[in-house]
Amino acid sequence: MPSLACELIERVSLERARWFDANVLPHEKSLRAWLRRRRLSAIDIDDTVQEAYAVLASRPTLDDLAHPKAYLFRIAHSLVLRDARRGRIVPFEPVEDMDAFEEARDPFSPERIAIGREEMRRLAAVIQAMPARVRDAFVLRRVHGYSQREIARRMKISESTVEKHVAKGLTLLIERFGRSGNDPLESPREMNRRHYRLGSGPRDPSDDR
């Protein structure tokens, strides 16, 4: 589409989305917890997370960010302050040392691999809970890797129906993994497990209750 300006669309390329998944989404939960402790309402938290992601996503380059977590928290902090000035959100006290949010990332610690499995288990649970047709389309697309066109042929449905199923499946994922702060899939055991992640780095203040 050379004739069109697609600046914003280019910001969400697959490559950038992968980086985002690996480097930003893992911190969403602690970001939400941190915002909750500042007594933001559920809807203000959702707003802030979406907007903080947008600020990050609009950067021309992403993989030059050495400390994505600290950067994310810094953005969220300034958004909350801005909204406080606009009177939309109650103000809160200054934040603690942001650098404490950085954690060492050891790509091959057994803990990280264990968490990968735990996430896979959660993903499997979300997929299993999908309505049957949505699940079939989603599984054919993401687990077996067929294109939407091929899935339409196999399931004997239109491509636009496949697209709707995929969108529905993705919406369910978003609901489970993001938004509104309640995470029905996280059991206390998993919460304990989460602290493994901090083993090799400084303790993350946002994980305090």
Place this chain on the structure above:
Amino acid sequence: MAQARETPQTIDEAAAVWAARMDRGPLLDEDAQTLEAWLAGDPRRLGALMRARALFTRTEAAWSLEPVFNPRPYDRRAATAPTRRRLLVWGAGGAVAASVGAATVIGYGLTATTAYATERGEMRQVPLGDGSNLTLNTLSEVRVRDRSGGSDVRLMAGEVLLNVAQGAQRACTLRVDDWRVQVASAAVFISRLPDRPAQVTTHRGAVEISGTKLAGSLRLEAGRRLTLGETAGLERRIEKLSTDEMSRELSWREGQLAFHDERLEQAVAAFARYSRQPIVIRDPALRGEAVSGLFAANDPAGFAQAIGAAFGVSVRVETDRIVVG
């Protein structure tokens, strides 16, 4: 301003629809225009779409759930068959448990999947049994799953050399993005680096390449490199490499980086993958200069000195970086 704010939920739902549309294939001009306008309409939308796309890419890893999820068959016979639904089968390495209906505790074959990763500057060899092995270059990650016929290797990031021994009973499947490379008695190098398409080079034997968007498969002989990406014109993206180019591609196994008329900025980027001490080229004119030679991957300072001497510019080694020019 007086307008009611769109709820985050509404935005998420719209973002999921767009992510699904983008997954279908390249956007039509009209769609792209609509999406661009939608994104510009509220700052939160870009964030929501980024998260939707990111979560969707996470499910790329869901290929390891293959033994878990088998969609109902949708062939002709199934269409006329009684409506009794085939149940999802949760299996673990051949041990199969049928689940009925809703949330069942999941104990499936993920234990058979192992992740291997290398740190910056590290190299690692992973034996796959049967004399075959996998060599990971710096900053690389693979997931390996054993199955009865051989190993299933997915390259998540970085560069890897897969060597399936001659006469090995087990064949390997190497996956990257939507592509599968069947490797039986061959050596193949695959790279998946940021900001460039994945590439496959056959170093010994021949491999079969197939993709979910590709009809049929493609054979890649030794000495040839294929750049993956769009399926259209795939064969045209096969290039024949010289013996020199072939050995340069694998020089990292000896801890060396080999360049042949490479732009300086590309050479500098290559070094950055091996060392935490980045090289900064101050003079923009220098960045396009061509460099050739064989350098120790773990010695960016030595490389910088060589550059300084060759182009007659100063080199300053600081604690956290090296400044050239």
